Amino acid sequence: MHILYIHQYFRKPEQGGALRSYYLGKALVNAGHTVVLLTAHNGLKYYQENVDGIEVHYLPVAYDNHFNFIKRIWSFLSFTIRSIKLAFRLKNIQLCYATSTPLTxxxxxxxxxxFKNIPFYFEVRDLWPAAPIQLGYIRNIWAQRWLYAFEHYLYRQAEKVIGLSPGIVARIEPYKPASAIYLLPNMADCDYYNPGSPTRNSFNDLFYICYIGALGRANRVAFLLEIAHACQQHGLKQVKFIIVGTGAEATTLQNIAANLNLENITWAGPLNREQVREYLALAHATYTSFDTHPILETNSPNKFFDSLAAGKLTIVNTKGWLQQLVETHKCGFYANPEKPREFxxxxxxxxxHPPLLLQAQQNARMLAEEQFSRQKISRKFVQLFPLEPLNPILE
Known part of the structure; x- marks a missing residue:
């Protein structure tokens, strides 16, 4: 089948970041499909390249985590307009696979x-518009109603809808038959990440907790700083925190850390994939951080699954399915973000108890292998695509 894959934030392994679309696109190619992918880059010109069998078209549409809401909307709309123009020129497309965000x-x-009678699958990575509405970015009631109506219309028009978490799937169910909804979480790359952490034999041995991800409003990494402060106040000098990433809140967070006189924080900045693996190898635990808005409990953050693959004590500050996973499989714990002393x-x-830590780390790796390995998720993904096209080639 000739598949058009649309993802504004496509990344290659050497770039790091979320690699879901790369691995899923590659799995389609390996299964015998032809994959053309539309994405964006921060350069000034359009270009095209072959990425392990995927024909990738790069549109010059700038985007950065530091953009304010208006700039982000402009980036989304620009990419949409350019993508429509390019997609209409492509030949032989039989199916479109569109992954959000953004909803556009x-x-x-x-x-x-x-206009071309090409069916599509729609992948929901984050729930829009619920997320920006709950975060306070979209306050006009008419805009909210229109966006919700558009979201639901997309679900109804898609042949299949893929959600990345049980919470996302639950939000789709009122608008789509269950037979057309699929749960396909993010993946744990158990080949790339090797399990293991520095050995701890006593209470005072160093203990590293790593946060890897965006430093944005939705992540509210200030919660982690409050925890670091609580550890410092309770004399846990052996506990060190490493923050990897960048975003709109980076400067604010560093100012908070300075005001709290935190001596247990290392700011690593943005790192490539290999560097992230090196930091994870040094860590004993990871911390997944989100703000307290209920909609964020439905997230499926890729770094959570990296933590499982790397065999880390996996700490989450959000309720929902991530809490259920770490508690059910005894590979971490939920930490109420508003009660740092409980942490x-x-x-x-x-x-x-070093043996307790080791067991949790081993449980994390086991969960990654049994439920979220890249190979298992890729196989389930490929099965969504029939051997025969949903419609004949019309060109």
Whole structure:
């Protein structure tokens, strides 16, 4: 089948970041499909390259985590318009696979369906518009209603809808038959990440907690700084925090850390994939951080699954399915972000009992291998695509 894959934030392994689309696109190619992918880059010119069998078209549409909301919307709309123009020139497309965010990606898929009779699958990585509405970015009631109506219309028009978490799937269910909804979480790359952490034999041995991800409003990494402060106040000098990433809140967070006189924080900045692996190898635990808005409990953050693959004590500050995963499989714990002292109490058990820590780390790796390995997720993904096209080539 000739598949058009649309993802504004496509990344290659050497770039790091979220590699879901790279691995899923490659799995389609390996299964015998032809994959053409539209994405964006921060350069000034359009260009095209072959990425391990995927024909990738790069549109010159700038985007950065430091952009304010208006700049982000402009970037989304620019990419949508350019993608529609390019998609309409492509030949032999039989199916479109559109992955959000942003929700505007769906406009490209809808245009192809309405004007060229090309069916589409729609992948929901984050729930839009619920997320920006709950975060306070979209306050106009009429804009909210229109966006919700558009979201639901996309679900109904898609042949299949893929959600990355049980919470996302639950939000899709009222608008789509269950037979057309699929749960396909992010993946744990158990080949790339080797399990293992520096050995701890006593309470006072160094203990590293790593945060890897965006430093944005939705992540609210200030929670982690409050935890670092609580550890410092309770004399846990052996506990060190490493923050990897960048974003709009980076300067604010560093100012908070300075005001709290935190001596247990290392700011690593943005790193490539290999560097991230090196930092994870040094860590004993990871911390997944989100703000307290209920919609963020549905997230499927790729760094959470990297933590599982690397065999780390996996700490989450959000309820929902991530909490259920770490508690059910005993590979980490939920830490109430508004009660940093409770975090200290929970962590102390692992500091005092190295075998307990080791068991949790082993459980994390086991969970990655059994439920979220890249190979298993890729196989399930490829099975969504029939051997025969949904419609004949019309060109």
């Amino acid at each position: 990606i769906g406009l490209v898929a809808l245009a192809l369906k309405k 200290v109490e929970q962590l102390t058990s692992y500091l005092e």
